[in-house]
Amino acid sequence: MLSYLKQSIVITFVLFVFLGGIYPLFVVGIARVLGPNGGKGEIIKRGEKIVGFANVAQPFTSDKYFNSRPSAFNFDATNGSYGSNAGPSNPDYLATVQSRIHTFLVHNHGVKKSDIPSELVTASGSGLDPHLSPEAAYVQIARIAQVRKLSQDKVKALVDEQMEDRFLGIFGPRQVNVLKLNLALDNLK
Incomplete structure (x- = not known):
């Protein structure tokens, strides 16, 4: 023993x-x-000014920008990375998701509730996910094109140009980094 x-x-x-x-x-x-920047993440600058980090989500609420995935703790990475742990049986969580759906529909005329990708109304597990799926970006194109007075084809082409392929061509989903996409959108003439 x-x-x-x-x-x-x-x-x-x-x-x-x-x-x-x-x-x-x-x-x-x-x-x-x-890793990029010695493992500290990819710093994105505009000129000499740091505008964000490619691996941490930021809130975009203006109709002229692609919206990020919601965050369970308001995109504050200083306290760690975590989700709300609230599930579909939690009434507060359901109310939050319904509120996000309502807000999305108000700002995206012509989109049906059933066409909203779930990632646009639910927070990621980390609460800091900087990427969107192609579907989540495409559903926002009409709003952005209208606000910026651009053709939808031009905005869609930009989304396609910014789309990141799967890792090694087979692992993970295709995705687009919201910060990089919005910066490219600002540079669009």
């Missing part, structure tokens, strides 16, 4: 050292070598 206890303590200690120290340092080292 005592030998089992010793084995358990040794295994716990080895796993603690490996999973709590060596493995995290290995991942940080890989990020520093392979």
Whole structure:
């Protein structure tokens, strides 16, 4: 019995050292070598001014911009990355989603409730997701084209141009970074 206890303590200690120290340092080292900006993320500047980070969502509420995915904590990354953990049986959560649907429909005339991608009215698990699916971007094109007095074809072409392909061509969904898309939209003549 005592030998089992010793084995358990040794295994716990080895796993603690490996999973709590060596493995995290290995991942940080890989990020520093392979990640953008030494693992600190991609900084997006306009001139010399920092306008945001490509890997952290920002709120866009003006009708002339593509809206970001909602955040469970108002896009504040200083306190960590987490969701609300509220589920579909939570009445407060359902009221929040219904409010987001109503707001979206008010600002996007001609869009039916059934055509709204769920990601535009529900927060991501991290609350900081900077990307939208093609469908979530396409459903906003009519509003943006009307407000900016552009053709819908021109705005759609911009969305398609900014679309990021799947990782290695097979992993994950196609997506568009909202900040980069909105900056490209501002540069559109």
